[in-house]
Amino acid sequence: xSAPRVGFVSLGCPKALVDSxxxxxxxxxxxxxxxxxxxxxxxxxxxxxxxxxSAKAESLxxxxxxISANGKVIxxxxxxxxxQVIRQVHPSVLSVTGPQQYEEVVRAVHGVAPPLRExxxxxxxxxxxxxxxxxxxxxxLKISEGCNHRCSFCIIPSMRGDLVSRPxxxxxxxxxxxxxxxxxxxxxISQDTSAYxxxxxxxxxxxxxxxxxxxxxxxxxxxxxLGIWVRLHYVYPYPSVDEVIPLMAExxxxxxxxxxxxxxxxxxxxxxxxxxxxxxxLARIHQWRETxxxxxxxxTFIVGFxxxxxxxxxxxxNWMTEAQLDRVGCFQYSPVEGAPANALGxxxxxxxxxxxxxxxxxxxxxxxxxxxxxxxxxxxxVLVDEIDEDGDAVGRSHADxxxxxxxxxxxxxxxxxxxxIVRCTVxxxxxxxxxxxxxxxx
Numbered sequence: 001x002s003a004p005r006v007g008f009v010s011l012g013c014p015k016a017l018v019d020s021x022x023x024x025x026x027x028x029x030x031x032x033x034x035x036x037x038x039x040x041x042x043x044x045x046x047x048x049x050x051x052x053x054s055a056k057a058e059s060l061x062x063x064x065x066x067i068s069a070n071g072k073v074i075x076x077x078x079x080x081x082x083x084q085v086i087r088q089v090h091p092s093v094l095s096v097t098g099p100q101q102y103e104e105v106v107r108a109v110h111g112v113a114p115p116l117r118e119x120x121x122x123x124x125x126x127x128x129x130x131x132x133x134x135x136x137x138x139x140x141l142k143i144s145e146g147c148n149h150r151c152s153f154c155i156i157p158s159m160r161g162d163l164v165s166r167p168x169x170x171x172x173x174x175x176x177x178x179x180x181x182x183x184x185x186x187x188x189i190s191q192d193t194s195a196y197x198x199x200x201x202x203x204x205x206x207x208x209x210x211x212x213x214x215x216x217x218x219x220x221x222x223x224x225x226l227g228i229w230v231r232l233h234y235v236y237p238y239p240s241v242d243e244v245i246p247l248m249a250e251x252x253x254x255x256x257x258x259x260x261x262x263x264x265x266x267x268x269x270x271x272x273x274x275x276x277x278x279x280x281x282l283a284r285i286h287q288w289r290e291t292x293x294x295x296x297x298x299x300t301f302i303v304g305f306x307x308x309x310x311x312x313x314x315x316x317x318n319w320m321t322e323a324q325l326d327r328v329g330c331f332q333y334s335p336v337e338g339a340p341a342n343a344l345g346x347x348x349x350x351x352x353x354x355x356x357x358x359x360x361x362x363x364x365x366x367x368x369x370x371x372x373x374x375x376x377x378x379x380x381x382v383l384v385d386e387i388d389e390d391g392d393a394v395g396r397s398h399a400d401x402x403x404x405x406x407x408x409x410x411x412x413x414x415x416x417x418x419x420x421i422v423r424c425t426v427x428x429x430x431x432x433x434x435x436x437x438x439x440x441x442x
Contacts, residue, residue, distance in 0.1 A: 012049030050079030304353030
């Protein structure tokens with residue numbers, strides 16, 4: 001008798017991707033096979049995103065596609081908190097659960113396609129690092145669930161709850177398993193990485209026989225011992241961030257901070273109810289760069305937030321000129337059902353949002369172009385991600401997170417492989433990417 005097969009669709013952010021990996025690892029441990037197609041699956045699991053309306057629409061479309069192709073569909077993820085909405089559109093779904101409810105998803109799979117009794121998880125081969133949906137040379141490391149902030153445009157706390165930090169020993173053991181399995185880069189993620197451990201008063205855990213505090217600084221120090229790239233995402237600029245900058249300057253973790261500033265105008269930030277963004281943010285950015293000149297800062301911003309005036313927008317552009325951020329994404333504000341910002345007055349017309357978005361992107365593009373041009377002639381380390389159809393290597397530098405930042409296109413006389421870290425000389429640049437020549441070891 002063949003093993004039952006599960007199809008899987010994972011939508012949304014890296015945090016949802018980690019949820020998918022956990023579910024898949026459990027299913028594989030129980031003897032399930034993963035089907036690459038709807039038609040070959042006994043049941044399909046769709047891990048949804050529900051952050052903004054367009055993501056919800058994409059999730060509903062994915063559920064519909066799976067139902068049409070297979071018929072047996074289990075829904076989980078962030079949009080799962082809106083079960084009634086899902087069932088109104090797709091009444092035939094078998095089960096709907098919210099985010100982080102791994103056991104319920106696995107139980108629902110059992111109900112449709114029971115596992116084989118003769119499977120033995122102690123004998124059957126499941127990689128010790130678990131099932132990963134990313135390339136084998138990098139992985140996301142989720143350190144907490146939920147968020148204590150109540151930003152007016154966000155419904156994440158209502159979907160994922162308040163901050164719950166993972167035990168630091170568990171996090172470090174997972175990181176160690178991934179490193180042992182050949183992962184070259186760990187991307188540390190959570191809703192609020194800076195707040196790691198605040199819910200448990202930074203109590204100590206144990207790793208490799210020694211105590212380690214459940215706190216961002218101590219976590220980074222421990223991760224640096226693995227000898228691989230460590231990249232921090234979704235960091236709020238609390239005072240604790242000042243402690244990790246020297247670790248970056250010393251080469252212990254990557255000189256990279258992903259800080260979701262969202263805006264710069266004090267008036268708009270107050271309406272957004274954003275935490276920890278006081279007037280000294282620019283001064284702190286300058287201080288960080290003095291300590292670590294190679295620091296890369298990426299961020300995201302929202303334009304067209306309710307009540308945003310042209311004066312507020314110009315304040316943001318001027319702030320961007322001063323901050324000289326390296327990597328930036330921008331979104332036009334869109335209402336999210338259940339978000340307090342919906343009740344704010346003075347909503348910005350769509351044509352004004354579009355105009356501001358275009359001006360913002362042009363403004364930042366000029367900054368990015370100038371900053372990348374400064375790298376021409378420099379030697380950098382590049383992690384090879386893929387080999388394109390022409391046989392050329394494409395990778396990322398310390399300044400580039402996968403899928404959201406730029407690429408480094410490598411010219412080499414040697415045949416490079418994904419997962420290699422190679423030394424290159426930058427030869428050219430544009431607004432987002434770099435071109436570089438590989439420097440073979442002599």
